[in-house]
Amino acid sequence: MDAASKQIEQELTMLLRRVQRIHVSTRVGDVALERSAYGIMCKLADEGPHRLGALASAFGLDPSTITRQVQALEEIGLAARQSDPTDRRASILDLTPTGRQVLDQTRQHRRAVLQQVLEDWSGGDLDEFGRLLKEFNASIDRLAEEG
Numbered sequence: 001m002d003a004a005s006k007q008i009e010q011e012l013t014m015l016l017r018r019v020q021r022i023h024v025s026t027r028v029g030d031v032a033l034e035r036s037a038y039g040i041m042c043k044l045a046d047e048g049p050h051r052l053g054a055l056a057s058a059f060g061l062d063p064s065t066i067t068r069q070v071q072a073l074e075e076i077g078l079a080a081r082q083s084d085p086t087d088r089r090a091s092i093l094d095l096t097p098t099g100r101q102v103l104d105q106t107r108q109h110r111r112a113v114l115q116q117v118l119e120d121w122s123g124g125d126l127d128e129f130g131r132l133l134k135e136f137n138a139s140i141d142r143l144a145e146e147g
Contacts, residue, residue, distance in 0.1 A: 022113055031102050036069045041095060041103045049094035060144050078102055
């Protein structure tokens, strides 16, 4: 393993630990969102209602796993299923008004923490970091699609 790969692997390990710390520190009010719930809720808020199969595919999860995660969101009133207007046999999932409110509050808290973390960075560095993270995630997605 070359030096750059070794450093990247070590820094990713540290990043994952620190991201978990941010996740725990940005829980809002009475609702403590699990990481999986937060990801599902962000996808619904950003892209609109989804079928469960599409969510499972987007996150690279087994349909039974996404079903359990969605059921947990439904049980606490943050998401709800409706009949898919294009195919009544299927259902689509969307956030409830309460779910949108909880997500908005959580995002505000997370973004405030990130803003503090990155306050000393230049605009150019922030743009480059965002671009590289997007490229990194796209590379992971490509690898997952090939596997």
